[in-house]
Amino acid sequence: MAALAIPGFFARVSPAQIGAPVLIIMILAMMVLPLPPFILDVLFTFNIALSVMILLVAIQVRKTLEFSVFPTVLLVTTLLRLSLNVASTRVVMIQGHTGGAAAGKVIEAFGQFLVGGNYTVGIIVFLILVIINFMVITKGAGRVAEVSARFTLDAMPGKQMAIDADLNAGLIGEDEARQRRSDIAREAEFFGSMDGASKFVRGDAIAGIIITLINIIGGLIIGVIQHDLAIDDAARTYTLLAIGDGLVAQIPSLVISIAAGMVVTRVSDEREVSLQFASQVFRNHQTVFITAAILGGMGVIPGMPNLVFLLLAGGLSYLGWNMMKKSGRAAARPAPPKPQASKSQESQEASWADVMPLDVLGLEVGYRLIPLVDKTQDGELLRRIRGIRKKFAQDVGFLTASVHIRDNLELKPNAYRILLKGVEVGQGEVFPGQNLAINPGRVVGDLEGIKTQDPAFGLNAIWIETRLRDQAQAYGYTVVDASTVIATHLNQLLLTHAAKLLGRQEVQQLLEHLGQEMPKLLEDFVPKTLSLGALQKVLQNLLDEGVHIRDMRTIVETLADHATRTQSIDELTAQVRVALGRAIVQDIYPGTGEMQVMTLDPQLERLLLQSINGAGVLEPGLADGLLKEAAAAAKRQEDLGLPAVLLVPAALRLLLSRFLRRNIPQMKVVAHNEIPENRLLKITSIIGGRS
Numbered sequence: 001m002a003a004l005a006i007p008g009f010f011a012r013v014s015p016a017q018i019g020a021p022v023l024i025i026m027i028l029a030m031m032v033l034p035l036p037p038f039i040l041d042v043l044f045t046f047n048i049a050l051s052v053m054i055l056l057v058a059i060q061v062r063k064t065l066e067f068s069v070f071p072t073v074l075l076v077t078t079l080l081r082l083s084l085n086v087a088s089t090r091v092v093m094i095q096g097h098t099g100g101a102a103a104g105k106v107i108e109a110f111g112q113f114l115v116g117g118n119y120t121v122g123i124i125v126f127l128i129l130v131i132i133n134f135m136v137i138t139k140g141a142g143r144v145a146e147v148s149a150r151f152t153l154d155a156m157p158g159k160q161m162a163i164d165a166d167l168n169a170g171l172i173g174e175d176e177a178r179q180r181r182s183d184i185a186r187e188a189e190f191f192g193s194m195d196g197a198s199k200f201v202r203g204d205a206i207a208g209i210i211i212t213l214i215n216i217i218g219g220l221i222i223g224v225i226q227h228d229l230a231i232d233d234a235a236r237t238y239t240l241l242a243i244g245d246g247l248v249a250q251i252p253s254l255v256i257s258i259a260a261g262m263v264v265t266r267v268s269d270e271r272e273v274s275l276q277f278a279s280q281v282f283r284n285h286q287t288v289f290i291t292a293a294i295l296g297g298m299g300v301i302p303g304m305p306n307l308v309f310l311l312l313a314g315g316l317s318y319l320g321w322n323m324m325k326k327s328g329r330a331a332a333r334p335a336p337p338k339p340q341a342s343k344s345q346e347s348q349e350a351s352w353a354d355v356m357p358l359d360v361l362g363l364e365v366g367y368r369l370i371p372l373v374d375k376t377q378d379g380e381l382l383r384r385i386r387g388i389r390k391k392f393a394q395d396v397g398f399l400t401a402s403v404h405i406r407d408n409l410e411l412k413p414n415a416y417r418i419l420l421k422g423v424e425v426g427q428g429e430v431f432p433g434q435n436l437a438i439n440p441g442r443v444v445g446d447l448e449g450i451k452t453q454d455p456a457f458g459l460n461a462i463w464i465e466t467r468l469r470d471q472a473q474a475y476g477y478t479v480v481d482a483s484t485v486i487a488t489h490l491n492q493l494l495l496t497h498a499a500k501l502l503g504r505q506e507v508q509q510l511l512e513h514l515g516q517e518m519p520k521l522l523e524d525f526v527p528k529t530l531s532l533g534a535l536q537k538v539l540q541n542l543l544d545e546g547v548h549i550r551d552m553r554t555i556v557e558t559l560a561d562h563a564t565r566t567q568s569i570d571e572l573t574a575q576v577r578v579a580l581g582r583a584i585v586q587d588i589y590p591g592t593g594e595m596q597v598m599t600l601d602p603q604l605e606r607l608l609l610q611s612i613n614g615a616g617v618l619e620p621g622l623a624d625g626l627l628k629e630a631a632a633a634a635k636r637q638e639d640l641g642l643p644a645v646l647l648v649p650a651a652l653r654l655l656l657s658r659f660l661r662r663n664i665p666q667m668k669v670v671a672h673n674e675i676p677e678n679r680l681l682k683i684t685s686i687i688g689g690r691s
Contacts, residue, residue, distance in 0.1 A: 023076070030083040037095075037105075040088055044106040044248050047080055051252035051259075058259035065186055070263055071193035077256055078200040081249045085211050088245045092215060092238065093222055107244040122243035126212065126250065130205050133254045138201045141261040145194035181376045194264055201257050208250055215242035288320035360401035360501065362419035363490065364408040369416060372432060372483055373405045384487035392494050396543070397550035398510050400494060400501050416486055418493055420500060426493045428455030430482040435469050437462045437477035445475035456489040499543040507536045514552050521556055530563040534572070541573040545657060546668070547584055554579050570654055574671075581674035588643050588668060594680040596640075597647045597670070598633050604688030608652050618659065626687065627663055633685040634667050642684065645670055 030043070054073060061067045088107060163172075163180045172180070219238025223229040229237070292313045299309030363385075365373060372381040385403050393399045411417065417427035429452070430436070437447055438454050438461045449464040464472055464479075472479045480488070494501065511532075515522045526532050538559065539549050549555060558579040559572055566572065577584065589595050600608070604626070611618055618626070634644035644664070648656055650671040657669035675681070 024079075027076075027079050027083045031086045034090060034094075035087045037091060040084070040091065041106045043084055043087075047077075047084060047249075047252050050077065050080075051255040055255050055259040055262075058262045061263070064190060064263055065183060067263055068186060068190050070260070071190070071196070074200050074256065074260065077252070078204045081204060081253060082207060085208070085245065085249055088248075089211065089215055089218075092241045092245065093218055106248055107241060110244040110247040122240060122247070126243055126246045127209075129247070129250045129254060130209055133201070133205050133250065133257050137254070137257040137261050138205065141257065141264050142195060142199070142202070144261070144264045145191050178375070181374075185376055191264070194260070201253065201260065204253055205250075208246055208253070212242050212246040215245060285320045285323035288316050288323060292316035292320060358422040359404040359419070360421055360503070361403045361494075362422070363403050363405045363416065363486075364411060364419065365405070365416045366411040366413040367407060367409065368413040369430065369432065369482075370407055372486070380481075380483040381486055384483055385490065388487055388491045388494065392491070392498075395550075396495070396498055396548050397552065398502060398506050400506075403490070418490055420493075420497055425497060426455065426489055428485065428489055430485050431463050432482045433466065434463050435466055435472070435479050435481055436485050437464050437468075437472040437479050440476070440478055443476040445471075447472055447475065447477070455485065456492040495546075499540040502536065502540055502543060504532055504536055507532060507539065510549075510552065511535075514556070518553065521553065525556060525560055530559055530567075530572075534563075534567065534569060535559065537569045538573050538576060541569065542576065542580075545661070546587075547577065547580060548587070551580060551583060574650065574654065577671070578673050582676050584670065584674060585676060585679060588645055588670075589679075592679070594682050595645070595675070596637075596642050596682045596684045597645045598630075598637065598685040598687060599647045599683050600652075601686050601688030605649065605652065608655070609649070612651060612655060618655075623659070627660070629687045630660055630667065631664055633687055634664050636685060638666070640684070643668065646687070647672065647675070647681070650674075 035043070054070075054077070057067060058070075092107075163177050163184075216239050219242060220231070220234050223234030223238055224231060227234075295309050295316065296313035298304055299306045299313055363373075371377045371379060373379045375382065382405075385405075389400055389403070408417075412429060414431055415427065415429045417424050419425065431450070434449075436452075436454070437449070438459050440459065447462050447464050447468060449462040449468070452461050452463060453459065454461045462472075462477075469479050511522060511526060526535060539555070542549055542555075555576050558576050562572060562575045585595065607622065608618075611622075630646065633646075637644045644667045646656065646660070646667060646669045648669060648671060650673050653669055653671040653674075660667050660669060
C-alpha cells in the first residue's frame with residue numbers, strides 16, 4: 001500500500017512545491033558531504049547566475065510587493081554561499097597542496113586572473129569588497145528597511161481610513177478595498193522582514209572575512225607541517241585559494257546586497273527602475289547641455305585628459321540636441337481639441353447617478369475604533385453585529401438592513417454614533433483595551449477610572465483597566481469590553497426603532513419568505529384583500545408597542561378575516577393584538593403564574609370612556625393627573641421587580657398606550673380581551689384610586 005501511495009503523492013505535488021525543500025536539504029548536505037572540484041565549479045557558477053537573476057528581477061519590479069519573497073531569498077542565498085564556503089574549505093584543506101586547481105577552475109580563475117596571481121593584491125581587493133558590501137550597501141539598505149517599516153506601520157491607520165473613505169464614496173469596490181488593505185499589511189510585513197533579513201547579509205560578510213582568515217592560517221599549517229611545503233609556497237598556494245574562495249562568494253553577495261538596496265529604496269511607481277531613471281534624470285535637455293559645457297571646460301585645461309573629457313562632452317551635447325529636437329516636435333504637435341465646456345461639462349457635473357440613497361442603518365467610528373471594525377485585524381465588533389442582526393431576526397421576526405460601517409474624522413478618536421436613515425439616534429465613547437464596569441445599583445465598592453454612563457441604558461459606569469476586571473466583578477459591577485458596549489447600544493436601538501426599520505421592502509421579503517412555506521395562505525391576500533402599505537402599518541403598530549411579528553401566520557389569518565369588514569389600521573391592529581394575546585402576555589409574564597398588573601379606578605375609566613366618545617381628547621388636568629399617578633405606579637412595580645403593565649378596557653387601550661408610551665416608555669398597556677382565559681390576575685395598584 002505504501003509503495004502505491006508514494007507515486008500518487010508525487011503525482012499530486014507540483015515541482016515547485018518539491019523544489020524548495022529539496023534545495024534546502026541539498027544546501028545542508030553540502031556542509032557535510034565532500035564535493036568534487038567539478039561539482040563545486042557548477043555550484044559556484046549557479047550561485048553567480050542566481051545572484052545576477054535576482055538583481056535583474058529587483059531592477060524590473062514595479063512595486064516592492066511584486067518581490068515580497070525577497071527576504072526569504074536573502075536567507076536561502078546566504079545559506080547557499082556559506083555552505084559553498086564550507087564545501088570549498090574542505091577541498092582546499094585536503095587537496096590544496098596539489099596546486100591552484102585543487103578546488104576547481106572557478107576558484108583558480110578568481111585567485112589567478114582577477115588579482116593577477118598576487119595574493120597581497122587579492123587580500124586588499126577582498127577586504128575592499130567586504131567593506132563596500134558590509135559598511136555601505138548592506139548597512140544602508142538595512143537602515144532604509146528599518147525606517148520604512150516604522151513609517152509604514154505608523155501610516156497604516158491613515159491608509160486604511162483613506163481606503164474606507166474611497167469605498168464609502170463609491171470610488172472603489174469591496175474587492176479592491178479588501179485587496180488594498182491586504183497590500184498595506186503585506187507591505188508592513190515586507191519591510192519588517194527586510195529589516196531582519198539584512199542581518200543575514202551583514203553576518204555573511206563577517207563570516208566571509210573569518211572563513212578567509214581561517215583558510216589562510218589553516219592552509220599554512222597544513223601545507224608546512226603535513227605536506228612539507230616551503231613557507232613561501234604554502235603561503236602563495238593556500239592564500240590564493242582562500243582569496244579565490246572568498247571572492248567567488250563575496251561578489252554574488254555584493255550583487256544580492258545591491259538588489260536588496262534597490263528593492264527597499266524604490267519609491268512607489270508603476271514603471272521599472274530603468275524607465276524611471278531615464279525619464280527623471282534625462283528629462284531636461286538644459287541640464288545635459290550644462291553638464292557638457294562643464295566637461296568641455298575641464299577638457300581644455302592643460303594637464304587634464306583632454307581627449308576623454310572632450311569626447312564625453314561631445315556625446316552629452318549630441319544627447320541634449322536630440323532631446324531638444326524631440327521636445328520641439330512635441331510642442332509643435334497640435335494640441336487635442338478641448339471639449340466644449342457647456343454641454344459635456346454640464347453632463348459630467350451632476351446626474352441622477354450622483355444621488356446616493358441613505359443607509360438605513362449606519363455606524364460611524366473615530367479613528368481609534370477602526371481596529372474594532374477592521375476585517376484584516378479580525379475586528380470583534382463585526383462578529384457581534386452579525387450576531388445582533390441574527391438574534392434580532394429570530395426574536396422580532398424580520399431581517400433588518402445591513403449596518404454600514406465607516407470612519408468619521410469629525411468624531412472624537414474614541415467616539416461612535418449610530419444613524420438611522422442618516423439621522424443620529426445614538427452616540428457614545430468607548431476605550432479599546434479597557435473595560436466598562438456598569439453599576440446595576442447594588443455595588444459594594446468604588447473603582448478607579450473614568451466615570452461615565454452606559455450609553456444603552458443610562459446606568460452609572462466607570463471605564464477601568466483590564467487588570468481591575470476581577471475586582472470590579474467582585475464588587476458587583478457588570479463588566480463588558482468596548483465591543484460589547486457598542487453592540488449592546490446598537491441592539492437596544494434596533495429594538496427601540498424596530499418599526500422604523502420595517503420598510504415595504506422588508507414586508508415584501510417577509511411575505512415572500514412566508515409564501516415559500518404557506519403559499520395558499522397568501523393567495524389573493526396582497527393586494528386584493530389588504531394593500532402592502534396597510535399591512536406594513538399594522539406591523540409597525542405592533543412593533544411600536546414591543547410586540548414581535550414572528551407569528552406571521554396568525555397575523556395574516558386575522559387580517560384576512562377582518563380586512564373584508566374594515567380597512568381601519570387601528571381596528572385591524574386591535575384584532576391582531578387579540579389574536580396574539582397569548583404571545584403578548586407570554587413575553588411580559590413568562591410561564592403560567594399569576595399576572596400582577598395595575599388597573600384604573602372605575603370612575604376614572606368612565607371619565608376616559610366619555611372623553612373618547614366625545615371629542616377624543618383628554619382634558620389637560622385629567623391627563624396631567626393620570627400621567628403622574630401612572631408614573632408613580634410604574635415606579636412601584638419596578639421596585640418590586642415586576643413589569644409595569646396597565647390593564648384597561650379594549651376601548652381605552654389604544655388611547656392610553658399612545659399617551660403613556662411617550663412619557664413612560666417601560667409601561668405596557670394591555671386590553672382585557674388580550675388576556676388568555678387561563679391566566680390569573682392580581683391587582684397591585686389602582687390608578688385614580690387608592691393603591
